[in-house]
Structure formats: structure tokens, C-alpha cells
Amino acid sequence: MTFRQRREKLRAILAGASCIHPGSVYDAISIRIAEDLGFELGMFGGSVASLAILGDPDVALITLTELAEQMRRMSRASPLPVLVDADHGYGNALNVRRTVQELEAAGAAGLTIEDTLLPQAFGEAKTQLISIEEGVGKMRAALDGRSDPSLVILGRTGAASITSLDDAIRRAKAYEATGVDALFFTGLKAREELEAIAAATRLPIVLGGAPEQFSAIDYLASQRVRIALQGHAPFAAATQAVYDTLKALREGASPKQLKGLASAELTGRLTREKAMAARSRDFLGLERG
Template sequence: MAFRQRREKLRAILTGSGCIRPGSVYDATSIRIAEDLGFELGMFGGSVASLAVLGDPDIALITLTELAEQMRRMSRAAHLPVLVDADHGYGNALNVRRTVQELEAAGAAGLTIEDTLLPQAFGESKTQLISLEEGVGKMKAALDGRSDPSLVIIGRTGAVSITNLEDAIVRARAYEATGVDALFFTGIKSRHELEAISAATTLPIVLGGAPEEMTGLDYLISQRVRIALQGHAPFAAATQAVYETLKALREGTSPKNLKGIASAELTSRAMREAETKQRSGDFLGLKT
């Protein structure tokens, strides 16, 4: 599937009347599993990118090159559209423009650019935001950086929990005015906050986590939420599985007695073994 088709699928989600929960993906295997299970969209979060590539916490240590290369691997492995958390765009507005170019070339269906001050400033323990003016400049640069008009650019802010609701609304309106395709909000803790933001804006909303009272799809749809994230449990589950398996082996458990191991059939499906065997027959003359 061409990259443009993937981007058009993401656009259809944003312009549709429903709300979907994307599958958290971080490498070639996880995106194939998500695709096989029928997820409409993959979410490549900044935290899992840092963990999968570096084994480091989400403190802006991963580079644009590393992020884009991991996205490229996933684009090759599956046809599932992927929304990428591009953090702050890896620098100022000009860096944001380059970030868009690299992720577009890597096959991302869409990406988010946020207004968090990253990396963390010297001597500051609390999360900070860049100025509204700099945030607007970053959104404009992101839009200028795309060559494929179907690539989705989403403006993101965590102002609700960092400054206040009023600031979040001002920022959202300003980002909307630049021409971004959707708005991404983190830190929303109540229906009042979401409803105020929804009433003040017109673009599709992506919600990065919410309390239990806000998880019902009918309610989210009524507030124009089109994508609702559920965190990155798959990576956490994989980490626990690796830990338990290695611990059991270290303690002397026989490989045949290990629990929670993927079946040969699931592993074969994830690695697309049948397709490879078919190509071996077609191109190498091997009997399958």
C-alpha cells in the first residue's frame, strides 16, 4: 500500500463520525500483530520509541534519525497507518520542518508536534511550555515541511495540566488557525475541561489519556474526539514477558517448560513466513 493511502485512511478517521483507539506499536513485529488484529491505526509514542530504541526514559534523548529509522522499519513491515509522536520536533521551528520531511519519507501517516519545552531546562523540575508565538511558528513550519498534502499534521498541547484550561484554549485556537489537521490534548482530567475545549475549537480532537468517566466512546464522539489513546501497555507487557522468561531460564527452568511463549503458528504469522516461502519458490526455484 502506498504511503498516501495510509495517510488517507488516517484522514478518514479524523473526518469520520466515530472514535477509534489505536494500537500502540514500536517495532516491525508489534505493528504486524496490530495489523493482523484489525486495528485501524498504530500509535508510535515518544516514550516507547525511547524505550525500544535506547532503553532510556522519555526525556528527549532519542534523535530524529533514530525515530525516523524505526518508523521506516515499521512502514516496511506492515501497511497499518501510523501516527507518530514527534515530540517538540527536535529543536526550533526549522528543526520541526526537517522532522516532518524525515517522517514523511519514512512512511508516517501523520505526526504530532507539541509545545512542551524540551529538553528540560536547567534548574527547572516542572514541565514548561514554549511561548504561544513559538508554538505557532512550529505549527507553520510543520505545514511548510510536508510535500505530500495527505500527510496529517496535528498540533499538540499539554497546557491544561501545565498552565490552565484558558491557556490551552488560546493555544488550541491559535494552532487551529495555522491550518493543522487536528488538535491533540494531554492532561485533560474532567468532562468540563474536554467540553470547554471542544466548544472553543472546530478541528478533530486526539485525546492522550483520560479518567474513567471519560472513556465511553459515545461521550468522546459527542465531543468530537476521533482518536483516544490507551497508553502503551503492549510494550510494558512485552517487557514483563521477557523478564519472566529470562528469569525462569536463569533459575534453571527447561525451555520446554516455559510459560507464555508464542506458538510456532503465531511466530510464523508475525514473520510472514508463508509469504517468504512463496517468494523462495517463485524467485529461487525452491520447493515449498
């Protein structure tokens, strides 16, 4: 599947009438698992990218090169469309433009650009936002940076929990006016906030970090929410599994005593063993003994 076809699938999700939950992905195996389980979309979050690539918390230490390379690895491994959290675009509006170019070349189906001031300013404990004017400049630069018009650009704001709901709406309307394809919101705490945003805007909505009262997917769809994130539990589960396995081995357990390991069948399926064997036969003349 071409990169453009992947992007068109994401556009179809945003243009539809339903809301979906994406699968949180962060490497070649996790994206293949999400593909095989039937997820329509993968979500490559900034926090999970920092954890998977650096082993560091989400404090804006990861670089654009590192993020794009990991996206490139996932694009090679699976045709599943992926929405990438591109944070603040790794700098000012000119950096945003390059961020779009790099992630487009790496195969992302879409990406988000947010108006959070990153990295965190010296002496400021609370999260801060850039001005609306700078945010608009970043959105315009993002749109200018794409060469494939099917690449999806989302304007993102967490203003609802940082400044006010009114500010979130002002920012969303300003970003909408630049021509972005969808709006991404974090920090919403009540249905009334989502309803006010939906009434004031017209683009498809993506929700990140929504509370339990937003779990009714039909309700979300009625408010023009097309994608609702569910966090990054797969990475947390994988971390716990690796920790438990290494701990058991360190404490003297035999490999045969370990529980919860992937079967040879599952491992072979996720590594596309049959396809690789066919290529080995066709291109190298190798037959299995």
C-alpha cells in the same frame, strides 16, 4: 498500500463521526500484531520509542534519525497507518520542518508537534511550555515541511495541566488558525474541560492520557474526539514476558517448561512465513522439502 493511501485512511478516521482507540506499536512485530487484530491505526509514542530504541526513560534523549529509522522499519513491515509522536520536533521551527520531511519519507501517516519546552531547562523541575508565538511558528514550519498534502499534522498541547484550561484553549485556537489538521490534548482531567475545548475549537480532537471518566467512547465521539489513546500497555506486557522468561531460564528452567510462548503457527503468521516461502519459490526456485 502506498504511503498516501495510509494517510488517507487516517484522514478518514479524523473526518468520521466515531472515536477509535489506536494500537500502541513500536517495532515490526508489534505493528503486524496490531494489523492482524484489526486495529485501524497504530500509535508510535515518544515514550515507548525511547524505551524500545534506547532503553531510556522519556527525557528527550532519542534523536530524529533514530525515531525515523524505527518508523521506516514499521512502514516496511505493515501497511497499518501510524500516528507518530514527534515531541517538540527535535529543536526549533527549522528542526520541526526537517522532522516532518524525515517522518514523511519514513512512511508516517501523521505526526504530532507539541509546545512543551524540551529538553527540560536547567534548574526547572516543572514542565514548561514555549510561547504561543513560538508554537505557532512550529506549526507553520511543520505544514511547510510536508511535500505530500495528505500527511496529517496535529498541533499538540499539554497546557491544561501545566498552565490553565484557558491557556490550552488559546493555544489550540492559535494552532488551528495555522491550518493544522487536528488538535492533540494531554492533561485533561474532567469532562467539563473537554467540553469547553470542543466548544471553542472546530478541528478533530485526539486525546492522550485521558482519565477513566473519558472511557465512554460514544461520549468522546460526541465531543469530536476521533482518536483516544490508551497508553502503551503492549510494551509493558512484552517487557514483563521477556523478564519472566529470562529469569526462569537463569534459574534453571528447561525451555520446554516455559509458559506463554508464541506458537510456531503464530510466529510464522507474524513473520509472513508463507509469503516468504512463495517468494523463495518464485524468485529463487526453492521448494520446501
